[in-house]
Amino acid sequence: MPFRLPKNCREYFRDITGKVDGKLNYWFDGYYLSFLVGLAQTKIDSNAEFESSELVDEYPIDYRKSSDYIAALLISTEAKRIPVDETNADALERLMTTLLDSHSRTRLTAEGENRLNQYAARGISVILEKMPKHTRLDEFYQDYFECFKDGVFIENQE
């Protein structure tokens, strides 16, 4: 299961994505910004609809260094969501076996990638609810980080 864009994602990020200065370079950027919100929410959308064609089956080159953080955040957030006792070695290790795969290009199992897709789906629906659509990337960033700073994106305050 590669990464897939939730159905509302492309439309939302359309005006601020493109291979020009002042825009996001990849559709994966929109996907990433969405799943961060989903992770912050500690919620997935398990009934989400996704685009039928895969987005990518590996991280774009700019994201290769972030793959460890993404995997770790996924494990940590899933531990909270399911929940899994993070102080129990067996339980935590079992969780890791379901999400990690050394042979995969993303180092995630199909289930791990699917879960990330579901976090992205949750994230974009929150973004749609809380933020207007933007045509300028600077305005989007300003709004997006304000939402994080003000706790708008964070479901369970920790």
Place this chain on the structure above:
Amino acid sequence: MEIKILGWGYENIRRFNTLDLDLLQGGTHLSHVTLVMMRNGTGKTTTISLMRSVLNGTATNWNPEEVRSYKPTKGQASQGKFYIKIKFGTELYHYNLILDYERGRASYETSHVGMSGGLEQGHTLPMQLKGVFTKEFINRFIFDGEQAKKTLSADSKEAELAVTYLYQIEKLDNLISEINSLVQRKQSESDSKGATSSSLSYNRTRMENKRNHYLNLVTRRDKVILQMSQYQTRWVDLENQRTELITSDERLRQDQLNLTSRKALKNNELNSLLQTIGTEVKEPFNIHSLFDARLKSLMNNMQTLKLPKTTAREFFKELSESPECVCGRPIGQEEKVAILKRADNYLGEDDLSVINAIKDSLRNYSTSGELTIALEQMITLKEEIQSIQSALDRLVLHLDEEAIRKAESIAEEQSDIKQKILGLQQERDILDAPYGTPNTSEQNNVAAAEKAWKEAEENLQRATGTYEYTQKANKLIIYINNIRSLALQKLKDSIIIKTNEKVERILTDDRITVDKIDGSLILHDRTAVSEGQTLAIAYSYIGSLFEHSSFEFPFVIDSPAASMDLGVRREVASIIPTLFKQLIIFVTSGEVAGFAEKFYSMDDVLYATIEGKENNEKATCTFGKDYFSAYQCEEEE
């Protein structure tokens, strides 16, 4: 199969009058490259057009005006002829395109060695080429430099179309059309399964209404996009007019220049900041303390719990094969099954290295305030840009009365346009929104309208008893589309590899690669290349298109270097002979400088100079490099 053009000729065709070009020159050797010099207006385009027509067999569809357009302007010729001699493998074919100027009709004659009866009416191709030599296909090996450039133009789908037609993928599209026709025929012929005629009529009308409504929304969407583009163009035009008002005032011009220059600088700084933010964002621990806390918590737990454990899944799998456990107890079948089942709860050896890598990353990262700083700087910059813009806007206040009035009128229109664009954007967003988006319905949303149409279509199919038939047809169409996509993608991938190999050999000074074919050729990490590079890539692509083909085609190019500068022409001249087995290049003297010179040092090049004459005299063709180069020099003088 090798395909070679051996020559062609004209009788009573425009300025040519009568002329024969035998590329074999009475012998048996056919040159690799034939350079044909013709002045502008002599008939290069005519020749290309006639070559295409004589090979694709479509001239019989011409209307009388088209046929008569080839008639010489002087004299009373009632008939004209264009012929071509072409070799398909070992078989020699001769095609005549007969143009009856009196009746305004075109017809063909074909003869080939081995054909009994000599010249036969009609256009006959070798069996292997029937269905291949279509108009679209032939346009891909008889073409001009402008067409080559389209392969890289974002506005054109030339690159993708070339693959589609050359490998006859469009035949799958034709198959889909056939299937749809069969379904429609079945629906109109079919007896209903218990439905009354009024209910059938109702369902049919309903389906048609829904379909029309969907198509109207699609048309409306296209119109909205076009209108937005037109308004945006008008807005820019007005902005230019406004700027012109200011710059035409000497006092204000310098201020305007300074402010514009400062604004541009600030915008560059803003773009740079956006890139910095984009980089920082990729470290999620910088975005919010929540992420930092989770990562640290996971790290601490992994440390405390000593994860990953040193015992891996493989250890348990090996243990299950042993007769005894590490504790000394015997391992029977029951114990073996239990051990193997539980082994999957443990990480494999490879996974251990992944976890250790993650642990390492978590151990070594540290948060920074760069993102926060960059965001603050961005806000400040935006305020500065706004302030500069306000200063620019205030410049108009220093103009004379009439200029101020004009500026106000411009501002009013711009404000009006901005509102209209906003309205159109909102309408477009609703039209384009994915199905199920709040505040959309089949009345205002394309996806919803399409769904409603499909549902109505399904109801009609059930009413006409063709539901199953249609479902099967739809399934077949899906399979054909999948085959089409897969075949096209595989072809594209293969052609891209070949193209990049050629480009790498040719463009040694610059690393340019083709990433994919999506309508046009999409280059990796490049938005612009020079004209010479464009043509180099285009010809490498075209040369690669035919590599898989079982046919070797001749290439006929009109003005391959067109209006290029000398350096570019030399680059193109050195490239294209390496890409094609037989090349026929039409040039004018004005376009040849820098291009033909490259060929003078090459072997196996035939030079032909065609000169059209006035007053109904025959055009002449002179072979030979000396005449060719002297003609070019004379023209330059």
